[in-house]
Amino acid sequence: MGFIMDGLDAEAYDRTYSDAGLVKRILGYFRPVRGAMALVAVTVLAGSLMDTALPLLISRGIDTLSHSFTLNAAAILVVGILLSGALSWGFNFARQLYSAKAVGNVVLKLREDAFAAVLARDMSFYDEFPSGKIVSRVTSDTEDFATVVTLTLNLVSQFLLVALIVVALFIIDPGLTLLALLIAPVIVIVALAFRRIARTTTQRARRALASVNSLVQESMSGISVAKSFRQERSIYGEFCQVNQRSYAVNLRQGLVFSGIFPLLNTIAGLGTALIIYFGGLRVLGHTASPGSWYLFVQAISIFWFPLTSIASFWSQFQQGLGSAERVFALIDATPRVQQTGEVMPPRLAGRITFDRVDFGYNEREPVLQDFSLTIPAGQTVALVGHTGAGKSTLGKLIARFYEFQQGRLLIDDYDIRSFDLPAYRRQLGIVPQAPFLFAGTVVETIRYARPDATDEEVEAAARRIGGGDWIEALPQGLQTQIGEMGRGLSLGQRQLVALARLLLQDPSILILDEATASVDPLTEAQIQEGLDEALAGRTAIVIAHRLSTVKRADRILVLDHGRIVEEGTHNELLARGGDYARLYNTYFRHQSADYVPGGGFVAVAEGPLALAGAEV
Amino acid sequence: MVNREFTVASAYTYNRAGPIRWIISHVLRYKVYLLIFAVGTILAQVLTAVVPVLTGNAFSIVLSPHPSASALITITLEIVGIVAALFVVAPAGVFGSEILAQRLERDARDELYLSLLAKSQTYHNQQRVGDIMARATNDVRQLNPMINPGVSLILDSMSSLFIPIIFIGFINPQLLLAPLLFTVGFFFAVWRYTRQLTPVTANMRAQFGEMNAELEETITGIEVVKSTAQEQQEEGKFARNASKYRDFFVKNGAIQARYIPPLLIAIAFVIAFLHGVFLIAQHQLSIGGLIAYMGLMTLLRYPSFISIFTFSLVQLGVAGANRILNVMRQETELDENANGYDEPMRGEIAFEDVSFSYKGIPNIAEGDEPDNTPTSQLGQSEPTFALADITLRIPAGQTVAIVGQTGAGKTTLTRLVNRTYDATSGRVLIDGVDVRDWSLDGLRSQIGAIEQDIFLFSRTIAENIAFGVGAPLGDSSEPAVSREAIEQAAKQAQAHDFIMSFANGYDTVVGERGVTLSGGQRQRLAIARALLTNPRILILDDATSAIDSATEDEIQRALHEVMEGRTTLLITNRLSQIRRADQVVLLRQGRMVAVGSHDELMASSDLYRRIFIRYDGDEKNSKLMQAVAEAMTSANDQADERDHQTVAACG
Missing domain, CATH: 3.40.50.300 (P-loop containing nucleotide triphosphate hydrolases)
Structure with a gap:
């Protein structure tokens, strides 16, 4: 039902395909199922022919009966009616069955292609586009496409039916046919006008409903505040207003929707009255037979339903093409990260060299310029520094999530561009701020990076983190279900699981983005102990937010606008009283256990905040 | 009787004995609309059935030995009259059901909301907001289509089935043979069809949800997928899900293709035609009668196309009603x-x-x-x-x-x-x-609580601060607390400065036009709120993390202000606060x-020392670490073979 928003959700990678190109592309997907589609085409035509035959046969029957009655003629008619009914059903059955098979396969292929294309994108793609929109391209847009194909097949058969009947009517009596066709434009215009009105009222109704829902959401989320302050009455009063308004708007919409069919029925009824009168006159004047008179009366009721669907068809058809276009755009977008070779790296030692690297997420804002580091x-x-200093960028380049524009990045002595990416990444351990865990048990999650690991190996890795006593705090130990998106665990526990996953993976290089959110002190102690284990014997790049981490580092790099402005150990840098000391006063001062509000500053070489040094 | 924390005197009482009785009691509240709906719908079908009868009459007139054009005009005018009446009656019936449906939704939402407000905090703490939202949105919403088009279409198609049959009976009772046979076959076929289709459709929907959810998960976790090079594992998973969905899709299509009522109506047509011709041969039926008969049989097509999904709408509505009732009936202790x-x-x-x-x-x-x-x-x-x-x-x-x-x-x-x-x-x-x-x-x-997730309403900052002292929300009548008192509380909570940094100051609406508040700012607003209500006991769940020390200075000052002179239960991750408690x-x-006290625990508890081990001054720290490490290694037989300092479980 997303038609209202159509055209508003274009993405940067969207492209416009020519109609011919688009149709060619769609036909390409139908090629593997062309046998089924040919069958569908035949049954559509045959079914429509049978549906047309039925009223024609009855009309002939009435003529025969009203002139001379013979049992023979009646028997032929009956057999004819039965045959046309049965065959029509049979063709319809075959059409639906084979179109379901064909469409099902086409959509499956389309989905697989779209998903493979999504996986092939680099991280810049995921930064730019929210996951919900990507998902909807892979599943909903393809689904819309399928719906429209099925709908089109239905409509083609209905349209054929109308066309065939009109031809038959025209042959029998052109004048009466034109009279019967008079109602066609009226029905189409009414149906189109209805769509217009329905669209605006639906929009309003949806908005009104959304406001009720968001009010309920808000008050249920804040119920504890309302309750502890005893404010139920005031929030109920507000609810009543919004609920009443939603009722009024939705009622209006409902009336518009339920008014349409009686209106169309009335038009069809007036058409019937016209045909009965003028047709009757012709029969009286012997210019028409009673059978064809009957046929025309019947035609009105056969007509009007397909006419309403044809009126709404074009926009739905365009929607379907639009969906297909969006899916193809996703499949065709080119990744920015390009590898030049497929070197399978041996076990890496973990030496990292940035050699005069230029990088920016977009052309306008360079993040690193002429950056060198070993x-x-x-x-x-x-790595420490203010937001935007380029701390996380370094990690992302090492992970090869983004393409840099200039210079070289060497791992040991290999150019990072020459690697087979999956093989290289198996030697990287990455722990983001809020570690993402897939649903499943803790064991399954730890095993994710190495699906072949045994239960014993998993357990051993888990036990090495924080002495292993965090496992006892989980409700079912390592068999605890993590829940959707890791919700079953606290943030601290998720970090512990991510560290265990990392130990099992046993990477050469570790990239760790420390969480800024606070974790309860006991879990924090376990995480710190786990870090000791994870850092040992590996190259580690830590985007540091914790005082304990910077104290422990072999080397601190102070970054500012993509440049290294200071480096050394914690104590050296504090003694120097420069940029690091300033950062300490801004970000780390309050993390000391001896912190008192407004105190604990270290001396800096210049600047108004300089106070006599407290303990470090 | 359920215990309530909140009641509204004027609330209408509904029968909550069961979902169906509950729905009926809602609908019976509006008897006039119910009557309009029922009479309008049935009358519309009667009028619709009159048209083929009149058509038959028109044929009789024209085909009679002495046809008259004026009689034809009369018939035509009669038909126009019927159509005009339909133009009034049919919408009346539909509007009646529409009003019933919309009111049912509105009233049910109101009833549920009221009942939720009346429930205890205990109850709400036990529930996930998502569950309650599903009841208040989807389940309540589902009541609406249950009436219209659900019930409305069932009544409509039932009368469009039985009324033509009654009319056929009036033409000639013998003609009832074909339609009655059809009716029996029709009900049997629909029953079978629904029984086959329902589980497949449900599976198909569930599988679509599953496919979406897993895809969403993969994409959210793409960094993990890429950094562990598990793309193939994910591709395989998706292909399995998408294929399963395809299978349900095809199965669903196959069942729909086998929908047999259209074939039944064709057979019924043949029987009807044969029977009519036979009666004509017997001179028991006129050609006009046959035309009317066939016209009425054509009307039977209508229920055979429409009745499938209406029953599932009603089913869904009743199931939703049941879930809503479960929530409302839940005792609050x-x-x-x-x-x-x-x-x-x-x-x-x-x-x-x-x-x-x-x-x-x-x-x-x-x-x-x-x-x-x-x-x-x-x-x-x-x-x-x-x-x-x-x-x-x-x-x-x-x-x-x-x-x-x-x-x-x-x-x-x-x-x-x-x-x-x-x-x-x-x-x-x-x-x-x-x-x-x-x-x-x-x-x-007299007990104030500042929760971990601080909840602010989408109203002005002033109203949020004054919330606890009964300032009427969204109501412009006299506020229960002066602006001065609000500002005073905000100043004490170190919130005044950042509030004034917004263009609209205290009248800034939270969450509107990009006004988002950081955790630290929300916390200080909550502290101001608590200061205004002046509780004697304060429960403070302080998990907010300040990223910079200056913010931390302000939060700490605000906390100090609010804790002063009050009994405080403090859940905190801040070591400096723990040690000063x-x-x-x-x-x-x-x-x-x-x-x-801190000092006592540092002396007596290994677990407690483990927390502080990395944070104390360097000198103390190293000694302490050594001491603890020794204690731990001796206590822990399964010491890590890596000869790495391990601090094991204690306590």
């Missing part, structure tokens, strides 16, 4:  | 206790051998236990109790820091104080009086493993 294998490097 | 103890509070709290279990607390989802009720957060050693054997005495005015891991029972402990929950055994006393003997109003109005309570899996 990290020896096994070193723990803490 | 606390009541207002309006005549209970109600004196100014001093703020002395005592837990006497308190245990608490979530068992027996009613739950919205009958049968299926949500995955993460606090019950399941327990360790395996104590499967039933969230808190066990808690004995604790807190003098008025003290600050007690509660420390423990997620699921250790910190929040549960605080919730026993304001009777969000009642202790399963043991007693919680405030000023020496059991909380269950306090009047609920008196108790809660008068008492620290260390919880582990629902049990109190240590209690005392």
Whole structure:
């Protein structure tokens, strides 16, 4: 039902295909099922012919009966009616069955292609487009496409029926046919006008309903506040107003929708009256037979329903093409990260060299310019700096999530562009701020990176984190269900699981984005102990937010606008009283256990905040 | 009778004995519209059936030996008259059902909302907002299409089936043979069809949801997928899901293709035609009668196309009604206790051998236990109790820091104080009086809570701060508290400066036009809110993390201000606050493993020392680490072979 929003949700990678190109592309997907589609085409035509035959036969029957009655003629007619009814049903059956099979397969292929295309994108794609929209392209747009194909097949058969009957009527009596066709434009115009009105009222109704729902959502989320302050009455009063307004708007919409069929029925009824009168006159004047008179009366009721669907068809058809276009645009978008080789790296030592690298997420704002840095294998490097200094960018480039524009990035002595990416990434361990865990048990989650690991290996990895006592705090130990998106675990527990996953993966290089959110002190202690384990013997790049982490690092790099402005250990840098000392006063001061509000500043070389140094 | 925390005098009472009775009692509230709906719908079908009869008459006139054009005009005018009447009657019936449907939705939402407001905090804490929202949105919404088009179409198609049959009976009772045979076959076919289709459609929908959910998960976790190079695993998973969906789609199409009523109506037509011709041969039926008969038979097509999905709409509506009723019927076990103890509070709290279990607390989802009720957060050693054997005495005015891991029972402990929950055994006393003997109003109005997720309403900042003292919301009448008092509270909570930095100051609407507040700002607004209500006991769940030290300075000053002179139960992750508290309570899996001042616990508790090990001054730190490490390694036989400093489980 997304038609209202159509055209508003265009994405940057969208492209316009020519109609011919689009049709060619769609036909390409139908090629593997062309046998089924040919069958569908035949049954559509045959079914419509049978549906047309039925009223014609009855009309002939009436003529025969009103002139001379013979049992023979009646028997032939009866057999004819039975045959046309049965065959019509049979053709319809075959059409529906084979179109379901064909469409099902086409959509499956389309979905697989779209999903493979999604997986092939680099991270810049996921940064730009919200996951909900990507999902809806892969599943909903393809579904809409399927609906429209099925709908089109239905409509083609209905349209054929109308066309065939009109031809038959025209042959029998052109004048009366034109009279009967008089109602056609009226019905189409009414149906189109209805769509217009329905669209605006639906929009309003939906908005009104959304406001009730959001009010209920808000008050149920805030119920504890309302209750502890005893404010039920005031929020109920507001609810009543909004609920009443939604009722009024939705009622109006409902009336519009339920008014349409009686209106169309009335028009069809007037058409019937016209045909009865003028047809009757012709029969009286012997210019028409009673049978054809009957046929015309019947035609009105056969006509009007397909006419209403034809009126709404064009916009739905365009929607279907639009859906197909969106899916193809997704499939055709080109990834920005391009590999030049497929080198399978041996076990890496973990030496990282940035050699005069230029990088920006977009052309306008360069993040790194002429950036050079060497990290020896096994070193723990803490990156500190204000937001936007480029801390996380370094990690993302090492993970090869983004393409850089200039310079070289070497891992050990390999150019990062020469690697087979999956093989390289198996030697990278990445722990983001809020670690993402797939639904499943804790065991399954830890095993994710190495599906072949045994239960014993998983358990051993888990036990190495924080002494393993965090597992006892889980309701069912390692068999605890993590729940959708990791909701079953606290943030701290998710970090512990992510660390265990990392230990099992055993990467050479570790990229860790420390959480800013606070974690209860006991879990925090377990995480810190787990970090000791994870950092040992690996090159580690830590985007540091915790005082304990910067203290522990072998080397701290202070970043500012993509440049390294200071480096050294915690104590060296504090003693220097420069940028790091300023950052300490801004971000780390309050993390000391001896912190008192407004105190704990360290001395900096210049600046108004300089106070006599407290403990460090 | 259900205990209620809130009631509205004018509320209409509905029959809640069962979903169908409940729906009927709602609909019967509007008898006039019900009558318009029923009469309008049936009358419309009668009029519709008259048209083929008149058509038959027209044929009789024209085909009679002495045809008259004026009689034809009369018939035509009669038909026009019928159509005109239909133009009035048919909409009346449909409008009647539309009004009933919309009112049912409105009233049911109102009834549910009122009942939710009346339920205790305990109840709400037990429910996930998502579950309640599903009832209040989808289930309530589903009641509307249940009436229109659901019930409305059922009545419509039933009358469009039976009324033509009655008319056929009037033409010649013998002609009833074909339509009655058809009716029997039709009902049987629809029953079979629905039985086959329903499970497949349900599976198809479920599989679509599954496919979407897993895809969403993969994309949200794409960084993990890529960094662990598991693209193939994900592609395989998606292909399996999409193929399963395809199979249901094809199966669904095959069942729909086999829908047999169109074939039945064709056969009925043949029988009818044969029978009519036979009767004509017997001179028991005129050609006009046959035309009318065939016209009426044509009307039977209509129910055969439409009746399938209407029943499922009604089914869905009744199922939704049932879920709504389950929520409304849920007992809430606390009541207002309006005549209970109600004196100014001093703020002395005592837990006497308190245990608490979530068992027996009613739950919205009958049968299926949500995955993460606090019950399941327990360790395996104590499967039933969230808190066990808690004995604790807190003098008025003290600050007690509660420390423990997620699921250790910190929040549960605080919730026993304001009777969000009642202790399963043991007693919680405030000023020496059991909380269950306090009047609920008196108790809660003197206990302030600042939750972990601070909830602000989408209203002005001033209204949010004044919320607790009954400022009428969305109502322009006289406010219960002056602007000066609000500003004073905001200043004390260190919130004034950032509030004034917004263009509209105190009249800034929260959440509107990009006004988003950081966790620290929300917390300070909550503190201002608490300062205005001036509670004696404060429950402070302080998990907010300040990213920079200046914000932390302000939050700490605000907290200091609000804790001053109040008994405070403080759940915090901040080491500096823990160490300055008068008492620290260390919880582990629902049990109190240590209690005392910071210095006492540093001396007595290994678990407590483990927390501070990395944070104290360097000198102290190294010594302490050494000491603890020694204690740990000797206590822990399974020491890590890597010869790495391991701090194992204690306590």
